[in-house]
Amino acid sequence: MSWERIADVNLNRMSESLKFLEDIARFTLRHRTLVSDIRTIRRDFLDVTKKLSVPSLVKYRESRTDIGRSNRFDVGARSSVQAAILANCARAQQAARILEEVSKSADKQVSPPMKRIRFRLYDLEKAFIAHLQRTFDPRLYVILDERYASRYRIEYIIPLLARSGATMIQLRAQAMPDRTLVRTGVRIRRALANPAVKFIINNRLDIALACGADGVHLGQRDISVVKARQIVGEHAILGVSVHTVQQARRAQRQGADYLGVGAVFATKTKTDARVRSLSVLKAICAATHVPVIGIGGINDKNYRTILKAGAAGISVCSFVFEGNVRKNVRSLTQKRG
CATH class of the missing domain: 1.20.1260 (Ferritin)
Known part of the structure; x- marks a missing residue:
């Protein structure tokens, strides 16, 4: 040889x-x-x-x-x-x-x-x-809450969002019974034909695992990123809501894949959400290297302000689903036709 x-x-x-x-x-x-x-x-x-x-x-x-x-x-x-x-x-x-x-x-x-x-x-x-x-595109993060999950047929609305330009879709349904939440999550998972569009579950690690979601979004009162990673594994995307630079740095240090900052503007979706100034968003963007997503009261008139502040993307809920969904999504992505 x-x-x-x-x-x-x-x-x-x-x-x-x-x-x-x-x-x-x-x-x-x-x-x-x-x-x-x-x-x-x-x-x-x-x-x-x-x-x-x-x-x-x-x-x-x-x-x-x-x-x-x-x-x-x-x-x-x-x-x-x-x-x-x-x-x-x-x-x-x-x-x-x-x-x-x-x-x-x-x-x-x-x-x-x-x-x-x-x-x-x-x-x-x-x-x-x-x-x-765990690689994702944070540019347009659409939140589907229980109101709109009930109003629209999942097999219709999810492909429409993906085709129109949504890059991430979160299911947020605190009041929905667990069995219904799992069934809805499974339907969303099946309806998402494009693997580049990521599916996130709000708060519930168990539901995310049960329906095969791509990741979980955590609040400040939820389980830590470290503990969540131990449960869902290295492949899952983990996002965290933060309101201060200190919280943002801690979440990043613990291994968060992205940060949600808001409410940037007054929002109909969470009327009790405290509005944070754009200066807070700018400070968090400057202090961290993971993608930052602005959330709260965002529409086609103000979303550019969020991006100019340094955010990697925007998160929207009511603006998308009130009216022509396809048109509303495209107005945030500059897609035409």
């Missing part, structure tokens, strides 16, 4: 895949933990390559005459960033396994560390998937 050529090829594959994953984590996802984990794996991988004496392997390289060089294999376009990430995770794992096997006969000192790296690559893939499932 020409183990030198096999080792050379797979060293290149692994090096390229790890560098690709690091750049995606750094520049596209901007995820510090993933970048740190990948760099640690790359550093350990470089230590292993020193034992294999890479320069001495290069002389066995025969790129021009390689019979597997045909460009017809593995050239399909990646449908998304996620597809490219998973493909390169698999590529690195396969290369690690091959190097582990080849080195058993060539250099037994290399095989054990390569095995350890391979298992860390499995964990890295899991971390990427968890992060990607």
Whole structure:
């Protein structure tokens, strides 16, 4: 067996895949933990390559005459960033396994560390998937409360919201019986054909798990983000309502994926909600790096004020559902037609 050529090829594959994953984590996802984990794996991988004496392997390289060089294999376009990430995770794992096997006969000192790296690559893939499932677009966060959940047929209103430009949909129904709440949540989950539109349950972790929601929104009096994460897992999106910079920083530190700030304006939906000034919204946006979503009394006349204050998105309820839903949603997204 020409183990030198096999080792050379797979060293290149692994090096390229790890560098690709690091750049995606750094520049596209901007995820510090993933970048740190990948760099640690790359550093350990470089230590292993020193034992294999890479320069001495290069002389066995025969790129021009390689019979597997045909460009017809593995050239399909990646449908998304996620597809490219998973493909390169698999590529690195396969290369690690091959190097582990080849080195058993060539250099037994290399095989054990390569095995350890391979298992860390499995964990890295899991971390990427968890992060990607928690990736969301906060621009237009629509709240469906019990009034409108009863007024509209779920199988009609949810696809309409998604098609019109809603990027996240929250079910907030404090007065709804649990069984009805679960049934409604399951119907929403089924009606959301586009996985990019995220489904959030207000307050209730148990209901979110029961109906397969993408995440949970928590208030200041609810369970902490840390405890909630232990219950719903790493894949769930967790949002928190905050009213001060101190609350915002605490929620971010505990691992909140987004922050809801309001009421920014007087609202018909929650008449007892205290109105926060735009200066509070601006201060929270400046003090945190997770997406901030403005909520409360937002309509097509004032939503730009929220975005100019630094918010990543707006959250609306009554404005959307009073009147022409499609028109109202599109007036907040600038969609036409």
